[in-house]
Amino acid sequence: MIQDTRKHKILGLRELGEGAFVVRIERRNMEFAPGQYIHVGPIPGIDRREYSVYSSSDDDFLEILVKEVDQGSVSPKLRQLKVGDEVDVEGPFGFFRIEEGDFGAPMLFIATGTGISPFHCLIKSYPDLDYRLIHGVRHKTELYDHDAYEPDRVVSCLSRDDGGDFSGRVTSWLKGNPAPEGCLAYLCGNCDMIYEAYDILGSQGVGADRIHAEVYF
Numbered sequence: 001m002i003q004d005t006r007k008h009k010i011l012g013l014r015e016l017g018e019g020a021f022v023v024r025i026e027r028r029n030m031e032f033a034p035g036q037y038i039h040v041g042p043i044p045g046i047d048r049r050e051y052s053v054y055s056s057s058d059d060d061f062l063e064i065l066v067k068e069v070d071q072g073s074v075s076p077k078l079r080q081l082k083v084g085d086e087v088d089v090e091g092p093f094g095f096f097r098i099e100e101g102d103f104g105a106p107m108l109f110i111a112t113g114t115g116i117s118p119f120h121c122l123i124k125s126y127p128d129l130d131y132r133l134i135h136g137v138r139h140k141t142e143l144y145d146h147d148a149y150e151p152d153r154v155v156s157c158l159s160r161d162d163g164g165d166f167s168g169r170v171t172s173w174l175k176g177n178p179a180p181e182g183c184l185a186y187l188c189g190n191c192d193m194i195y196e197a198y199d200i201l202g203s204q205g206v207g208a209d210r211i212h213a214e215v216y217f
């Protein structure tokens with residue numbers, strides 16, 4: 001896939017609560033594989049950061065799901081963007097994608113926070129996937145767009161609120177719910193979760209060659 005840097009217009013911004021928001025950006029024919037990320041820079045020519053593509057590969061726009069980081073250089077600026085502003089977009093990048101021969105396998109998608117973004121893209125782009133999505137957040141208000149998923153395929157793990165499918169971290173859920181045989185595991189979010197989940201999955205017989213990870217921070 002050709003990587004390109006171009007100016008793309010902002011088409012909209014949708015607040016999701018708790019400092020998270022979805023930015024819709026002109027696609028300008030950018031090709032990407034579901035699961036990949038792009039670089040987005042709100043100040044042309046200066047700082048850029050990586051963001052997984054949130055929208056489906058069939059959409060004629062690009063969306064990213066962003067959490068505003070306190071004192072961050074880029075994420076607060078993305079939140080201030082207005083329709084018609086331009087951002088630098090470069091990409092696509094990354095290997096967090098489903099390989100051709102892997103589509104029939106059961107997929108275990110494990111995310112923390114905005115790490116749900118590439119899974120939203122994968123699930124919307126490939127409606128026939130046999131997936132289970134485990135999403136860990138602190139509060140119920142951070143279960144971004146959960147109505148986009150089939151209810152019996154998504155498990156919400158809340159570490160600081162009641163009312164989710166599971167009270168506690170995704171890694172605690174994983175310890176009590178062994179990975180299905182023959183599954184492929186995809187992990188996305190903060191590195192502490194990813195290291196711990198790797199070890200738990202290994203102890204459940206999921207080899208490292210069947211685990212894919214995307215570390216956000």
Ligand SMILES: Cc1cc2nc3c(=O)[nH]c(=O)nc-3n(C[C@H](O)[C@H](O)[C@H](O)COP(=O)(O)OP(=O)(O)OC[C@H]3O[C@@H](n4cnc5c(N)ncnc54)[C@H](O)[C@@H]3O)c2cc1C
Binds near residue numbers: 037069215
């Ligand atoms: C491959 C890849 C894909 C990514 N995709 C996304 C995405 O889809 N959505 C998204 O919101 N972010 C994503 N990130 C993180 C993103 O690139 C930025 O790091 C983040 O937006 C903070 O940038 P900033 O300039 O505002 O903060 P900075 O000034 O760069 O950093 C401030 C501090 O915040 C920490 N930090 C970064 N992200 C978070 C977070 N979510 N919560 C708490 N602390 C954080 C950093 O480690 C750093 O210590 C991705 C990162 C990578 C490597």
